[in-house]
Amino acid sequence: MSENDFILKVSNLGVKLQNQVLLDHLSFNVTRGTTLAILGPNGAGKTVLLKTLLNLVPHTGTVEWTEKVKIGYVPQYVAVSDIPMSVREFLLIGNGVDVENSLRKVRLMDNSILDKRLGVLSGGQLRRVLIAWALNDNPNVLLLDEPTTGVDMDSEEPIYLMLNEIKKTQKITIFLITHNIHIVQEYADALLALNKCLTFCGPAAEIAKPEIQRQIYGETVCVETKRGEN
Amino acid sequence: MLDSTFYSLILSIFVGVATGYLGSLMVLEKMALVGDALSHVALPGLAIGITFHFNPYIGAFAFLFVSAAIIWQxxxxxxxxxxxxxxxxxTLALAIGILxxxxxxxxxxxxxxxxxxxxxxxxxxxxxxxxxVAIVLTKLIYDKLVLAMISEDLAISKGIKVARINLLYLFLVSVVVAIGIQIVGTLLVGFLVIVPAIAAKTLSSHMKRYAMLSAVFGAAAGFSGVLIWSIFFGPDSAIPFSGPLVVFSGIIIFAASIVINWRYKLTT
Incomplete structure (x- = not known):
């Protein structure tokens, strides 16, 4: 792996807000065109890390994108239930895009959804619409903060399959926060585990090893290797 | 018809459209009561204007905007x-105003x-x-404000200066509220910010229709209230102020919107 393969180099990254250390001495590189899964317990600083990569949070250390990046972001939580906005109107915010094509990119084939309110969409439909919006600018980096929040278990896997296809066809680098070890194994290339500081950084497949799980969680966990089977 | 009544009818349309349109954002921000309470902050400004013989509505605007900026900061x-x-x-402003x-x-x-x-x-x-001008400026930032309501991080990640557009929006709200005080007074102007918007919300599943209906309902409430007051009451009657009639007109529009929504389920 050469230096030129990296799209992001992070060195000695630290975030401190209101005298609380949220991230401490993080250093890692991310290879272009791969999926990096970010794993860690609640409050570990996963979302803060994504916000730091978006330059939304003051930090120390360096965050160096090695080329001009265009970042698409899908936050974990959005407040849409009370806003009378249609899917079409949402997709058109800031973009003069072909909304039907946007839907097809995220495998939403029924155009009637365009005139529905965001607040009445199912969890899976809403996440796909958010991903479609993030893709509107043709980004080369996608930051996804738990992209299947509010999605039932059966609808989770198709979303990751879709993201995998998008990564391959559009040559996008994906940063993915998840708690699901099965998703890390199946859809990520690299794994970054953190609990304010780095607890593991390496190939995603390593998560299957009990000693790596102990390193991340302090104990071995039951890994779901195949859906429906523990 | 008195000239002042004719001018007031025209003014009520402009004020209704502006408060309705800007109020549609206030209601979405879940700041409906903020819009109402903010209007009372104008009271000391009006008093200072009257006491020192300058246009009281300039005093009202100054108090509204300075208060909004302090609150924002x-x-x-x-x-x-x-x-x-x-x-x-x-409450502080009310106390100062009454003093x-x-x-x-x-x-x-x-x-x-x-x-x-x-x-x-x-x-x-x-x-x-x-x-x-307030309507045009608000239209320019409308989508950005809505995106920031959906997710502030999402908006900032797209390069939107959320704090700056919020301050501009507060400034514009202060302007239209100061103008609306002429028609309905500080106690009731909050009504024009809130009620047209919630009536429009019950009938809208699309943003464009919501914003437009809110502006139309604001104008309808303002115009019909002032018209009814000028025909049936007037300054020397038992009800010397048009404000309460504007409120009643708006409430009828709101009630009608509830019935229509209940009958046709327009927002599902």
Whole structure:
């Protein structure tokens, strides 16, 4: 792996807000065109890390994108239930895009959804619409903060399959926060585990090893290797 | 028909459209009561204008905007909710206003409930131009504000200066509220910010229709209230202020929107 393969180099990254250390001495590189899964317990600083990569949070250390990046972001939580906005109107915010094509990119084939309110969409439909919006600018980096929040278990896997296809066809680098070890194994290339500081950084497949799980969680966990089977 | 009544009818349309349109964002931000309470902050400004013989609505605007800017800055630095800060600020303003008015109860009544007998061709024209400018500027930032409501991080990640557009929006709200005080007074102008928007919300599943209906309902409430008051009441009647009639007109529109939504399920 050469230096030129990296799209992001992070060195000695630290975030401190209101005298609380949220991230401490993080250093890692991310290879272009791969999926990096970010794993860690609640409050570990996963979302803060994504916000730091978006330059939304003051930090120390360096965050160096090695080329001009265009970042698409899908936050974990959005407040849409009370806003009378249609899917079409949402997709058109800031973009003069072909909304039907946007839907097809995220495998939403029924155009009637365009005139529905965001607040009445199912969890899976809403996440796909958010991903479609993030893709509107043709980004080369996608930051996804738990992209299947509010999605039932059966609808989770198709979303990751879709993201995998998008990564391959559009040559996008994906940063993915998840708690699901099965998703890390199946859809990520690299794994970054953190609990304010780095607890593991390496190939995603390593998560299957009990000693790596102990390193991340302090104990071995039951890994779901195949859906429906523990 | 008196000239001032005619000018007030025209002014009520502009004020109704502006408060309705800007209020549609206020309601979505879950700041409906903020819009209402903020209007009371104008009271000391009106009093100072009357006491020192300059246009009281300029005083009202100055108080509204300075208060809004202070609240905006404290909220940004302390994360105390807008509602709590506006609550504290508006009661303080009411206290100061009542102290300044002292025994001048007529002037206090006009400030609280509006006095359209003072509307002239010049004041109506200036107010109309200011309303149009406020509407145009709000239209330019409308989508950005809505995106920030959906997710502030999402908006900032797209390069939107959320704090700056929020401040601009507060400034514009201060302007239209100061103008609306002429028609319905400080006590009731909050109604024009809230009720047209919630009536429009019950009938809208699309943003464009919501914003448009909110503006139309604002104009309808303002115009019909002033019209009914001028035909059936007037300044020498038992109801010397048009504000309450504007409120009743708006409530009828709101009630009708509830019935229509219940009958046709327009927002599902």
């Amino acid at each position: 404290i909220q940004r630095t302390t994360k105390i909710s807008f509602e709590a800060l506006v609550g504290a600020m508006f 300044i008015y002292g025994k001048d109860l007529d002037a206090l009544e006009s400030a609280l409930f509006g006095d359209i007998s003072q509307v002239t061709l010049l004041s109506m024209s200036i107010a109309a131009v200011v309303c149009v």
